[in-house]
Amino acid sequence: MLALMVAVNKEASRRMEVMVQRAKREGTPEPSQRFVLNRFAIQLAENKQLNDFVSTQKSGWDENAAFVASLLEKIEQSEVYQDYMNNPEDNYDVDREFWRKIYRTLIQDNDELDAILEDQSLYWNDDKTIVDTFVLKTIKRFDEANGPKQDLLPEWDSEEEKDFARKVFRAAIMNADEYQRYMSEASRNWDFSRLAYMDIILMQIAIAEMMTLPNVPISVTINEYVEIAKFYSTPKSAGYINGMLDGIARNLVESGRLAKFIEPKKEREYKPKKQIITKKHD
Secondary structure, eight states: OHHHHHHHHHHHHHHHHHHHHHHHHHTOOOOOOTTTTOHHHHHHHTOHHHHHHHHTOSOOGGGGHHHHHHHHHHHHHSHHHHHHHHOSOOSHHHHHHHHHHHIIIIISSOHHHHHHHHHHOTTHHHHHHHHHHHHHHHHHHOOGGGGGGOOOOOSSSOHHHHHHHHHHHHHHHHTHHHHHHHHHHHOTTSOGGGSOHHHHHHHHHHHHHHHHOTTSOHHHHHHHHHHHHHHHSOTTHHHHHHHHHHHHHHHHHHTTSOOOOOOOGGGSOOOOOHHHHHHHHO
16 A cells, blocks of 8 residues: 555656656646655655565556556545645645545545455455554654655564464464364354354454463453454344353353453443444444
8 A cells, every 4th residue: 555655656757757848848837746756755665665565566556557547647636636736835744744645535445446455355345444544654654864764664563462463363273173162062052053154253263362361351352352243243243242252251260271360240241232233234
């Protein structure tokens, strides 16, 4: 997504060369180059981390030249662009803020772009919101003084966070049969084989977190996966997963397989947010 901004600026530079040459031939005033000489865009194009990443990719925005050209035209027709070109202030902060506004208004919510990304990977629908947040934060962090050595926003806040994700993921995969047995034991009144597969996945990861991260309270784990279920599973899944995980945790604690304190059920009883769930279902 950062490389897309570079691609747009590159296309604008190509067009500018043509217009400047035409103006020289015809003896007319040359067009303003403020957009193509945007300080932030030039710094981003020279960024070492970004260029190292792009060099490892099998595809790039050159394969979607028509979209890049279309996006550039929309930018040039936008109110944000007109305000920028007419702004009497001309400094790095103005240049950086211009691209932040362009990303928010024309790139963040762009159906044509979403279609291109979905063709590359179905998982983009899930990733795009997070990526947009990362991009906007990255733009805000840019400092002209850092030049091409500007650090991009890291994927992880810390090594501890990275280890957390790896540990939970590994445990969920390696102990899948054992964790699903816990679910089966807790679903005596249900046909386990008929459960929504996404519910099984979410509970499997939640159990992995309970079993492998002793410092995370059970209530925190359950609440996290109940919230995730609201977005990724069925309208009834949040309440069901809440009850199942609560029962599984109690069985594990009582049997000595899980050494954690568990709160009295009445203090953390799940209350479904009907309005939110109904809205998501609709």
